[in-house]
Amino acid sequence: MKKPLxxxxxxxxxxxxxxxxxxQKAPVFRALHGINLELHQGTSFGIVGExxxxxxxxxxxxxxxxxxxxxxxxxxxQDLFNMPAAELKHLRRNFQMVFQDPYGSLNPRKNVMGxxxxxxxxxxxxxxxxxxxxxxxxxxxxxxxxxxxxDKFPHEFSGGQRQRIAIARALITRPSLIVADESVSxxxxxxxxxxxxxxxxxxxxxxxxxxxxxxxxxxVEYVTDQVAxxxxxxxxxxxxxxxxxxxxxxxxxxxxxxxxxxxxxxxKKLKNMPVIPLFEKTLESCSFxxxxxxxTRICVNNAPELLENEGQLVACFNAE
Amino acid sequence: xxxxxxxxxxxxxxxxxxxxEVISHINFSMDAGEKLGSVGExxxxxxxxxxxxMxxxxxxxxxxxxxxxxxxxxxxxxxxxxxxIRGNRIGMIFQEPMTALxxxxxxxxxxxxxxxxxxxxxxxxxxxxxxxxxxxVGLPVSRFGLNLYPHQLSGGQRQRVMIAMAIACNxxxxxxxxxxxxxxxxxxxxxxxLIRELADSSGMALIMISHDLGVIAQTTQNVMVMYTGxxxxxxxxxxxxxxxxxxxxxxxxxxxxxxxxxxLPGRKRLSSIPGQVPELHLRPRGCNFADRCSRxxxxxxxxxxxxxxxxxQHQVWCYHPLSCEDKK
Numbered sequence: 001m002k003k004p005l006x007x008x009x010x011x012x013x014x015x016x017x018x019x020x021x022x023x024q025k026a027p028v029f030r031a032l033h034g035i036n037l038e039l040h041q042g043t044s045f046g047i048v049g050e051x052x053x054x055x056x057x058x059x060x061x062x063x064x065x066x067x068x069x070x071x072x073x074x075x076x077x078q079d080l081f082n083m084p085a086a087e088l089k090h091l092r093r094n095f096q097m098v099f100q101d102p103y104g105s106l107n108p109r110k111n112v113m114g115x116x117x118x119x120x121x122x123x124x125x126x127x128x129x130x131x132x133x134x135x136x137x138x139x140x141x142x143x144x145x146x147x148x149x150x151d152k153f154p155h156e157f158s159g160g161q162r163q164r165i166a167i168a169r170a171l172i173t174r175p176s177l178i179v180a181d182e183s184v185s186x187x188x189x190x191x192x193x194x195x196x197x198x199x200x201x202x203x204x205x206x207x208x209x210x211x212x213x214x215x216x217x218x219x220v221e222y223v224t225d226q227v228a229x230x231x232x233x234x235x236x237x238x239x240x241x242x243x244x245x246x247x248x249x250x251x252x253x254x255x256x257x258x259x260x261x262x263x264x265x266x267x268k269k270l271k272n273m274p275v276i277p278l279f280e281k282t283l284e285s286c287s288f289x290x291x292x293x294x295x296t297r298i299c300v301n302n303a304p305e306l307l308e309n310e311g312q313l314v315a316c317f318n319a320e
Numbered sequence: 321x322x323x324x325x326x327x328x329x330x331x332x333x334x335x336x337x338x339x340x341e342v343i344s345h346i347n348f349s350m351d352a353g354e355k356l357g358s359v360g361e362x363x364x365x366x367x368x369x370x371x372x373x374m375x376x377x378x379x380x381x382x383x384x385x386x387x388x389x390x391x392x393x394x395x396x397x398x399x400x401x402x403x404x405i406r407g408n409r410i411g412m413i414f415q416e417p418m419t420a421l422x423x424x425x426x427x428x429x430x431x432x433x434x435x436x437x438x439x440x441x442x443x444x445x446x447x448x449x450x451x452x453x454x455x456x457v458g459l460p461v462s463r464f465g466l467n468l469y470p471h472q473l474s475g476g477q478r479q480r481v482m483i484a485m486a487i488a489c490n491x492x493x494x495x496x497x498x499x500x501x502x503x504x505x506x507x508x509x510x511x512x513x514l515i516r517e518l519a520d521s522s523g524m525a526l527i528m529i530s531h532d533l534g535v536i537a538q539t540t541q542n543v544m545v546m547y548t549g550x551x552x553x554x555x556x557x558x559x560x561x562x563x564x565x566x567x568x569x570x571x572x573x574x575x576x577x578x579x580x581x582x583x584l585p586g587r588k589r590l591s592s593i594p595g596q597v598p599e600l601h602l603r604p605r606g607c608n609f610a611d612r613c614s615r616x617x618x619x620x621x622x623x624x625x626x627x628x629x630x631x632x633q634h635q636v637w638c639y640h641p642l643s644c645e646d647k648k
Contacts, residue, residue: 050504050505050506050507051475051504158596160596188361188362188531188596188597189361189531189572189575189576190361190571190572190575190592190593190596191592191596192575193575193576193577193590193591193592193593194592196577196590197589197590197592200589215504215505217505217579218576218577218578218579218581219577221577221579221580221581221582222577222581222582222590223577241582242582245579245580245582246582255506256505256506257579258509259505259506259508259509260505260534260579261508261509261512261532261534261535261537261538262534262537262538262579263533263534263537263561263573263576263578264537264561265537265538265557265558265561265562266558266562271509271513272506272509274510
């Protein structure tokens with residue numbers, strides 16, 4: 001078995017909520033609940049789930065922007081949260097992020113040269129301005145922009161072009177991992193297709209690894225090799241994209257897939273019926289209990305573990 | 321019976337580049353109880369059309385043409401008469417429930433506002449009506465009360481409040497402008513079901529605006545595809561989706577990844593439409609899509625295409641519409 005590029009080991013993340021009373025112990029919100037994942041070089045890993053399920057928290061932890069409460073992340077064998085800050089800074093060239101909002105994620109007062117060249121400053125070797133300019137021009141033409149665009153400002157570009165600038169900024173240090181957090185959801189469909197194609201081309205060219213976070217299931221199915229479905233901070237199902245989309249085993253995955261409206265007006269497919277919870281949810285219950293249509297008595301007092309089921313990992317007692 | 325007729329509607333807005341025509345010569349009509357979809361990318365005039373119907377365009381904009389609601393041209397009415405139509409005969413659900421609701425007013429007060437204004441009910445009757453509405457949209461007063469503020473509700477619940485406000489006066493037409501864009505798929509499904517149910521049970525006509533072809537396919541009977549302020553293809557949803565004739569419609573359809581794509585062998589690329597939607601002041605002469613179209617000829621760049629009939633209920637504005645063989 002090849003060594004994974006990224007290994008996420010038993011990551012928990014708690015956030016402290018504001019206190020209601022002065023001398024109260026601050027309530028805790030558990031955003032991630034024991035996440036284990038392995039990302040391999042050259043593949044795309046999709047993370048799906050509804051808003052608030054912890055997708056973006058996971059992205060921030062993989063990017064070492066947030067520290068997990070317990071557990072850790074290994075990048076290329078190195079523990080991200082147990083190394084000197086200076087070393088981590090240099091390691092950061094190997095993993096970069098593309099954000100969701102192409103309007104908010106580019107500094108409006110910097111020109112394209114300033115934006116795209118900024119990550120180069122973290123490199124150990126110091127580059128001259130001429131060298132930087134050459135790098136930027138080269139990367140811009142790779143993402144389909146003009147090499148002469150370097151003096152323009154973000155407001156002179158459309159949404160799709162801005163996202164290309166964001167991709168150029170992520171690529172300039174030649175990273176091996178790119179975390180794309182909802183990177184195409186703000187774009188129009190025709191432009192979204194252009195950007196997705198660009199990302200897939202770049203992956204083939206540079207053997208990039210993507211961690212692709214999206215709420216859009218069809219996009220995830222299109223670009224990824226492996227998927228994990230997250231519900232309330234826990235992975236409920238994980239497997240190859242093909243298997244998971246063809247034969248979803250967890251009731252939550254099935255619900256999500258059924259909810260996507262079909263583009264064929266003739267296809268009146270099976271719909272999700274409103275679920276009347278049969279059991280009262282307790283602290284020990286399965287987190288999906290109150291929305292599940294397959295819940296049985298065992299789900300009330302035990303939380304299912306992520307176990308192998310016909311090649312996929314599923315956290316459900318009644319998976320089928 | 322024709323309920324709404326839009327004739328030759330043109331809207332000109334004042335922009336940084338001077339007055340620009342955002343919508344040019346739009347014609348369509350709607351029957352009572354009909355479900356009409358409007359689909360296209362951002363900046364193609366979907367929302368402006370809806371705002372024109374609601375007479376909510378900026379004051380310095382110019383509107384030409386006719387919007388006839390049951391024999392009455394609402395563009396000719398004075399502002400007081402328009403007020404009695406807006407929210408009363410035509411209701412609207414806005415895109416972002418976060419910003420469309422007033423953050424410092426309780427939801428009960430927001431829902432009752434239009435009832436109070438249009439129906440002239442007593443306090444008690446208004447309360448009864450609000451209670452009935454909240455039950456209808458799935459926020460029963462017994463559980464949620466009327467004293468909540470928008471920030472205490474989730475996105476889906478806020479959208480339900482928006483729907484209650486829009487249908488408060490039993491409007492003839494309900495306009496839903498991207499009602500589910502900000503929501504998760506599972507919540508989107510519930511909201512779409514709710515809108516469909518309400519429209520079916522009360523005989524309201526529905527105008528569903530969305531960029532999501534799936535949403536349009538599942539909720540509408542007729543559809544118009546818009547591009548840069550023009551309708552480029554219009555017809556029954558069945559006909560248009562089964563037999564797309566305009567290169568833009570087909571391009572849009574091919575650009576979206578479909579669920580089930582992983583079953584197909586090999587790694588594939590999405591087909592995309594080259595370029596992007598031109599900005600207002602840079603719209604070309606002739607067919608607006610010509611610059612991005614692979615089938616464009618000299619004629620397309622010189623003169624705007626006229627409507628061509630594909631079938632009884634299906635028109636396309638293109639000189640070179642796609643035939644079945646082209647799509648293989």
